[in-house]
Amino acid sequence: LNSTVSGNSVSNSVRGVIGGAGILNGGTANITNSTISGNSVAAGTGGGILSNASTLTLSNSTISANSASRGGGVSNSSATVQSKNTIIALNNAPNAPDFNGALTSNGFNVVGNSSGATIAPAQFSDSIGVTSAQLNLGPLQNNGGTTQTHALLLGSVAIDQGIASGSVLDQRAFTRTVDQINIANGPGGDGSDIGAFEFGGLPFRVISIVRNSSDIVVTFEAVAGAIYRLERKLALTDPSWQSISGVNELLASSSGPASITHPGGANVAKAFYRVVLVQ
Numbered sequence: 696l697n698s699t700v701s702g703n704s705v706s707n708s709v710r711g712v713i714g715g716a717g718i719l720n721g722g723t724a725n726i727t728n729s730t731i732s733g734n735s736v737a738a739g740t741g742g743g744i745l746s747n748a749s750t751l752t753l754s755n756s757t758i759s760a761n762s763a764s765r766g767g768g769v770s771n772s773s774a775t776v777q778s779k780n781t782i783i784a785l786n787n788a789p790n791a792p793d794f795n796g797a798l799t800s801n802g803f804n805v806v807g808n809s810s811g812a813t814i815a816p817a818q819f820s821d822s823i824g825v826t827s828a829q830l831n832l833g834p835l836q837n838n839g840g841t842t843q844t845h846a847l848l849l850g851s852v853a854i855d856q857g858i859a860s861g862s863v864l865d866q867r868a869f870t871r872t873v874d875q876i877n878i879a880n881g882p883g884g885d886g887s888d889i890g891a892f893e894f895g896g897l898p899f900r901v902i903s904i905v906r907n908s909s910d911i912v913v914t915f916e917a918v919a920g921a922i923y924r925l926e927r928k929l930a931l932t933d934p935s936w937q938s939i940s941g942v943n944e945l946l947a948s949s950s951g952p953a954s955i956t957h958p959g960g961a962n963v964a965k966a967f968y969r970v971v972l973v974q
Contacts, residue, residue, distance in 0.1 A: 696725075696727050696728060696729065697729065697866050698730075699729065699730045699731075699835075699842040699843050699844065699866075700732075700734065701732050701733040701734065701843065702733050702734070703734045703735075704734065704735045704737070705735070705736045705737065705739060718741070718744075718745045718747065719744070719746045719747060719749035719751055719774065720747050720748060720749065721747075721748050721749055722749060723752075724746075724749065724750070724751050724752070725754070726744075726751070726753050727756065728754075728755045728862060728865060728866045729757075729866060730756065730757045730758075730759075730835070730843070730844050730845060730866060731744065731757070731758045731761065731768075732757070732759050732760045732761065732835045732843075732845060733760050733761065734762075735761065735762045736762070736763040737764075738764055739763055739765075740763055740764065740765040740795060741765075741766045741769060741795070742761035742762045742766065742768065742786060742787075742788065743761035743768045743769055743786065744758070744768075744770070745766070745769075745770045745772065746769070746770070746771050746772065746774040747772040747773060748772070748773050749774040749775070750774065750775045751771075751774060751776045751777070752777050752779075753777070753778040753779070753781045754778070754779045754780055754781060754860065754862075755779075755780045755781065755857075755859075755860070755862055755865070755866075755871075755891060756781045756782070756890065756891050757832075757845050757890040757891040757892065758782065758783045758784075758786065758793075759782060759783075759784055759785045759786060759845055760785060760835065760845075761786045761787070762786065762787040762788060763788045764788060764790065765788055765789070765790040766790075766791045766794065766795030766811070767786030767787045767788035767791070767793060768783045768786035768792075769793075769794050769795070770794075770796060771794070771796030771797055771798065772796065776796070776798055777799040777800075777801055778798060778799070778801065778804050779800075779801035779802055779804065779858075780802075780804065780858055780860060780887070780889050780890070781804050781805075781889065781890065782804070782832075782853060782889055782890040783805070783806050784806060784807030784808075784830055785807055785830065785832060786807070790810075791810060791811025792807070792808040792811075793807045793808050793809070793812070794806060794809070794811065794812040794814075795811045795812065796811075796813065797813045797815070798813065798814045799815065799816075800814050800816065800817075800818045800821055802818040802820040802821060802858070802883070803818075803820045803821065803856065803857045803889055804818075804821045804822070805821075805825050805830065805852065805856075805889050805890070806821070806822070806823050806824070806825070807824070807825050807826070807830065808824070809823050809824060819882045819883075820858075820881050820882050820883055825852055829852045830851055830853060831847070831848040831850050831851040831852075832845045832846070832848070832851065833846035833847070839867045839869060840866065840867025840869065840898070841867075841868075844866055844867060844891055844892045845890070845892060846892055846894075847888055847890065847894045851888075853888055853889040853890055854875060854878055855875050855878040855884070855886045856881035856884060856888070857884055857885075857887040857890075858883070858884045858885050858887055859872050859885055859887040862887075863918045863919065863920045864896075864918060864972065865888075865891060865893040865896055867892070867896070868899040869893055869897060870893065870896040870899075870950070871888075871893040871918075872886050872887040873888075873893055873894065873895040873896050873897075874886030875894070875895065897916065898916065899915070899916060899917075899918065899970075900915060900916050901914070901915045901969070901970055902914045902915055902916060904968055906960075907961065909958070909959055909960075909961050909962055910956050910959065910960055910961060911956070911957040911960030911961055912954050912955075912956045912957075913955050913968050914954045915955075916951070916952060916953075917950060917951065917952070917953035918947060918950050919947055919949045919950045920947065921946075921947050921972060921973075922946050922972075922973040923944065923947065923953070923955065923970050923973060924938060924944045924945075924955075924971045924973050925938075925939055925942050925945075925955040925957060925968065925971075926938055926939065926970075926971055927939055927957070927966040927967060927969075928966060928967050929964055930967075931967060936969060936971075939960075941958065942955065942956070942957055942958070944973055955970065
């Protein structure tokens with residue numbers, strides 16, 4: 696969740712192992728609002744992910760720039776792999792460059808090269824066979840937030856073609872959905888972008904910290920439907936942030952500035968404050 700896995704490699708692979716997110720050999724895994732990029736397997740399958748006898752669910756994520764001998768992005772050996780609102784493109788392999796094996800589509804996906812992949816059921820909201828120029832994906836870099844992402848650049852086929860599915864923020868904790876008024880939404884979509892990055896999203900940020908007569912009031916940029924928590928620590932060298940006793944989590948009813956108050960905070964020891972996105 697909200698993570699980037701990058702820069703891993705496996706050499707001299709005897710059996711199908713992966714260089715990136717992991718090898719799934721049973722059980723279940725959910726990858727949401729995350730980027731898997733720049734991982735490689737020298738002589739194996741699944742440069743980003745190898746799923747074997749597992750259930751893997753991909754949502755609101757970007758899998759790109761990974762490489763292997765087969766299944767550069769994802770390789771499905773004998774598993775259930777399902778994907779929604781996810782980019783699997785611009786990976787590299789001599790066989791099945793982006794996806795190897797069976798992929799269950801829940802709609803709103805971008806798949807670059809579908810050679811070696813069996814994608815079902817057919818979804819009108821999917822974009823299959825998308826070129827690098829059409830996707831127009833930026834390099835893996837700091838585009839805001841605490842993790843690196845691939846930005847959707849102007850004109851990308853992924854912009855406004857997706858669906859949020861209850862997610863109000865992208866991987867960077869920037870606003871999702873940002874519906875571009877000059878771009879038609881994808882069929883059945885809500886104007887969200889496909890992948891981990893929302894084009895034009897605004898950051899989740901603290902606006903001000905104000906000391907009143909007895910209280911500390913922290914105002915921040917909120918997104919409707921998200922839940923936030925106020926935390927504090929007395930020194931930045933403290934090992935962990937602490938929830939504030941008696942201060943409830945805030946459910947934002949609308950997007951825009953919102954405030955959480957620490958009652959009596961001005962009358963206790965000085966502290967550093969932060970606002971945490973709970974969900």
